[in-house]
Amino acid sequence: MSGQVLLVAAVAVPLVTVFVLALVLWSGRPLGERAVSNLVILAAAVSAVSGLGMAVVSLVDGPIAVSLGTWFADFPLRLRADWLSIPVATMAALLGCLIGAFSQRYLHRDPGFRRFYLLLALFVAAVELVVLAGTLDLLIVGWELAGLASALLIAFFHHRNGPVAHGLRAFITYRVSDIGLVGAAVVEHRGGSHTAVGLLLLWAVIGKSAQFPLGGWLPRAMEGPTPSSAICYGAISVSLGPYLLLRNGINGSAVVAVGVVTAVFATLVGRAQTDIKSTLAYASMTQIALVLVEIGLGLEVLALVHLLAHAALRSAQILRSPSLLHDHHHLEQALNAPLPRTGKHFDWLLPRGAQAWLYRFALERGYVDAFLVDRVVGGLVRAVRGLDAAGERWVRRSSTRPPAHPAVSR
Amino acid sequence: MIALAPLAVVVVWLVAAEVVARVPDPGSARRVATWCAAAAVGLSLLSIALPTERVADVVGLAVSPGAGAQACTAISLAGLLIAAMSPLATHIPAVLARALRLVAVSCALLAVRHNGFDAALIAVSTWLTWSGLRGRSDGLDRLFALYQVPAVVLFLVGAVMPGLAGEIALLLGAAIRLAIIPAHAWFPRFVDRAPIGIVVAYLSTPVILLSPTGNTSAVIGVLSVAIAAIFAVVQTDAHRALAYLVIAANGLALAGAAWPTALVATAGLAMTTGVLAARRGTLSYTTPSGDLSNTPRLAVAYVLFALALAGFPLLPGFADDHALLAEIALPLALIAVLAMAVNGMTALRGFLGLFTRLRTPTGERDLTRLENCAVAITLATLVICGVVPGITSSAAQPVSTHR
Numbered sequence: 001m002s003g004q005v006l007l008v009a010a011v012a013v014p015l016v017t018v019f020v021l022a023l024v025l026w027s028g029r030p031l032g033e034r035a036v037s038n039l040v041i042l043a044a045a046v047s048a049v050s051g052l053g054m055a056v057v058s059l060v061d062g063p064i065a066v067s068l069g070t071w072f073a074d075f076p077l078r079l080r081a082d083w084l085s086i087p088v089a090t091m092a093a094l095l096g097c098l099i100g101a102f103s104q105r106y107l108h109r110d111p112g113f114r115r116f117y118l119l120l121a122l123f124v125a126a127v128e129l130v131v132l133a134g135t136l137d138l139l140i141v142g143w144e145l146a147g148l149a150s151a152l153l154i155a156f157f158h159h160r161n162g163p164v165a166h167g168l169r170a171f172i173t174y175r176v177s178d179i180g181l182v183g184a185a186v187v188e189h190r191g192g193s194h195t196a197v198g199l200l201l202l203w204a205v206i207g208k209s210a211q212f213p214l215g216g217w218l219p220r221a222m223e224g225p226t227p228s229s230a231i232c233y234g235a236i237s238v239s240l241g242p243y244l245l246l247r248n249g250i251n252g253s254a255v256v257a258v259g260v261v262t263a264v265f266a267t268l269v270g271r272a273q274t275d276i277k278s279t280l281a282y283a284s285m286t287q288i289a290l291v292l293v294e295i296g297l298g299l300e301v302l303a304l305v306h307l308l309a310h311a312a313l314r315s316a317q318i319l320r321s322p323s324l325l326h327d328h329h330h331l332e333q334a335l336n337a338p339l340p341r342t343g344k345h346f347d348w349l350l351p352r353g354a355q356a357w358l359y360r361f362a363l364e365r366g367y368v369d370a371f372l373v374d375r376v377v378g379g380l381v382r383a384v385r386g387l388d389a390a391g392e393r394w395v396r397r398s399s400t401r402p403p404a405h406p407a408v409s410r
Numbered sequence: 411m412i413a414l415a416p417l418a419v420v421v422v423w424l425v426a427a428e429v430v431a432r433v434p435d436p437g438s439a440r441r442v443a444t445w446c447a448a449a450a451v452g453l454s455l456l457s458i459a460l461p462t463e464r465v466a467d468v469v470g471l472a473v474s475p476g477a478g479a480q481a482c483t484a485i486s487l488a489g490l491l492i493a494a495m496s497p498l499a500t501h502i503p504a505v506l507a508r509a510l511r512l513v514a515v516s517c518a519l520l521a522v523r524h525n526g527f528d529a530a531l532i533a534v535s536t537w538l539t540w541s542g543l544r545g546r547s548d549g550l551d552r553l554f555a556l557y558q559v560p561a562v563v564l565f566l567v568g569a570v571m572p573g574l575a576g577e578i579a580l581l582l583g584a585a586i587r588l589a590i591i592p593a594h595a596w597f598p599r600f601v602d603r604a605p606i607g608i609v610v611a612y613l614s615t616p617v618i619l620l621s622p623t624g625n626t627s628a629v630i631g632v633l634s635v636a637i638a639a640i641f642a643v644v645q646t647d648a649h650r651a652l653a654y655l656v657i658a659a660n661g662l663a664l665a666g667a668a669w670p671t672a673l674v675a676t677a678g679l680a681m682t683t684g685v686l687a688a689r690r691g692t693l694s695y696t697t698p699s700g701d702l703s704n705t706p707r708l709a710v711a712y713v714l715f716a717l718a719l720a721g722f723p724l725l726p727g728f729a730d731d732h733a734l735l736a737e738i739a740l741p742l743a744l745i746a747v748l749a750m751a752v753n754g755m756t757a758l759r760g761f762l763g764l765f766t767r768l769r770t771p772t773g774e775r776d777l778t779r780l781e782n783c784a785v786a787i788t789l790a791t792l793v794i795c796g797v798v799p800g801i802t803s804s805a806a807q808p809v810s811t812h813r
Contacts (some may be wrong), residue, residue, distance in 0.1 A: 007739055071799065071801040073733060073735055075729070111703055112703070141723040141724070144723050155766065158766035161698075161767055164766045168759060171755065172755050173754070175754045177749055178751050178754075179519050182735075182750075182751070183744055186740070186743045186744065190740050205729070380640075381644045384644045388641055388650075397550070398556055399548065399553035399599070402550055
């Protein structure tokens with residue numbers, strides 16, 4: 001089988017699965033849990049096998065490229081598989097397959113079982129499209145679909161306020177960062193400078209990969225089902241940002257600066273978290289920030305290896321997190337004592353006053369969320385609502401009928 | 411130009427309106443209207459295959475069999491949604507018939523392209539809508555007339571006056587009619603209080619065909635999109651959010667984006683909101699009032715129509731927005747990118763606000779069979795046009811080109 005067929009199959013099979021599943025679910029035909037989950041797992045498996053096949057083909061023949069004509073005017077459909085995209089695409093598909101199998105038991109008899117698998121298929125298809133896209137325009141398609149699938153997975157438990165609010169928050173952050181990505185494509189098409197394109201792409205990465213100051217959505221995203229947290233926020237979704245920079249050859253001091261600030265911030269805040277999923281979320285932020293530092297310094301191969309290793313490890317950690325407390329108790333019983341504290345170096349590195357201040361800073365998550373939500377977004381919302389209310393008062397006056405003349409009314 | 415296919419569709423809509431007006435029972439009227447609308451959609455779809463070239467001349471106007479068939483299909487799909495989804499309580503047969511007449515007028519604008527005739531049809535459309543609102547105690551008719559009468563006068567002036575003055579008059583007329591900011595104050599109340607079928611039918615009038623294209627309209631359109639998008643995202647009422655989303659879509663059309671697919675998405679979103687309002691009453695995002703597991707089709711229809719309007723990938727708005735971004739100046743394109751991103755937020759905010767967080771079952775009904783058929787046909791068309799956007803790019807040109 002040629003590399004080009006494998007490349008198309010890696011993207012097309014999950015995408016077609018989404019359409020088929022959506023059509024069947026809309027038609028209202030009763031489709032069993034097994035059938036739905038197996039279909040999605042099979043699609044991810046085909047994608048993963050295609051990735052492995054592409055790896056073999058590209059080792060022999062070099063990078064693979066496919067041109068499928070134009071989707072519409074000025075929008076070429078091109079796919080590309082090389083040393084960068086093949087490992088990420090294969091990892092994403094393998095994790096999709098694994099999460100699909102894991103969720104068969106985890107979400108068994110959940111009312112939203114079919115919806116979960118539809119969104120998982122959409123997420124895998126979108127990520128394959130992002131990773132294997134040969135143009136920035138096509139990458140945007142997958143990027144936006146992945147954002148939608150992620151947000152809907154966070155809001156999966158839709159009867160509770162928390163997941164819904166956090167899903168919306170994640171989506172709003174994604175859209176804010178999408179401005180950078182689409183803006184970069186527009187500037188690139190107009191022959192804009194590489195620096196402008198790079199800065200816009202970096203803005204897109206800050207939101208998608210939960211970097212400072214837009215990372216507040218990531219710990220909250222853990223309200224979604226654990227399997228989706230593992231693939232979206234532990235492994236693949238947050239990795240798309242660094243991948244975007246690697247794909248477009250963006251590096252330099254701005255990337256390093258974002259990475260360093262986020263790494264320090266997330267390390268501090270992560271240490272004060274009291275639940276395992278939030279701790280893992282901040283650990284992910286830290287590691288992705290370090291990957292950005294590597295990219296900024298031009299260490300592309302190291303960054304790719306770090307990205308893949310982090311994705312695999314973090315997925316496993318998040319999948320295990322619900323049973324971690326149980327294991328923790330077992331370990332303490334075996335030791336017959338509490339587990340030893342970590343991070344003692346902070347005790348002798350920092351004066352006591354600074355420790356207290358930093359602890360408060362970390363508990364409040366650096367006051368970043370409060371500033372962004374209450375001051376920036378809240379201020380804008382209040383101002384716009386005030387203008388809207390003023391307009392409505394004017395409309396009320398304009399639409400009120402004048403009172404009839406007393407002589408006429410008599 | 412006289413386009414024969416849209417002319418035949420106009421006849422179907424007028425016959426449908428006359429038949430519906432004579433049916434006493436609202437339920438039967440809706441069924442009849444839906445069958446007639448399906449015939450109109452079928453006829454429009456069939457006529458897409460007809461040639462768009464001139465075949466003869468009649469009273470100085472070129473006659474073409476298939477010109478405008480694609481745009482006519484979009485209007486007919488909007489008409490199908492009106493017919494199948496108009497709530498029975500607010501859409502007695504007389505109201506439904508009025509909405510179908512408005513759809514006929516919209517198709518007539520595609521059937522005969524002549525400046526004077528276009529302006530007259532827009533006047534007829536405005537009069538049909540105003541006469542349906544006349545005598546309301548909330549003063550909506552007064553507010554509507556306050557904005558729409560000057561718009562009609564400007565269209566009539568633009569039709570008879572040559573040169574730059576005429577173009578300015580047409581641009582102003584189109585801006586008021588499309589509720590472009592700052593001429594938008596009438597629109598949120600119109601969407602909120604008028605029967606939703608009438609609102610959608612009024613929106614289906616392709617006034618954009620009369621508007622001149624150029625830098626001025628692009629600047630006005632894009633600025634309106636940006637402001638409307640920001641106003642939409644802060645709303646807590648679904649009707650007002652819908653109104654500002656529609657203003658944003660109209661702004662994009664004025665700036666030069668393709669309007670037929672946006673019209674279908676607008677119609678779908680508006681009618682879905684109307685169906686929800688008929689089931690629930692008020693539609694606030696702050697009060698939990700929906701459960702997507704009880705009404706999955708309604709929820710999916712809402713989010714897909716909203717995302718189509720926001721230009722999301724795999725839906726037709728994406729290709730339309732891509733084409734617009736390539737055409738306009740870079741600063742305007744960046745403003746439009748910002749507005750499209752904000753529209754996406756509004757779409758998901760509406761979906762999560764209306765279909766989540768309700769813990770107690772209310773027995774709310776999902777789409778009825780008739781509604782489901784109309785929504786399925788429309789959504790299928792939107793998805794096909796989104797996945798294969800090439801099929802919608804050519805046929806609309808002969809009549810959809812701006813003045």
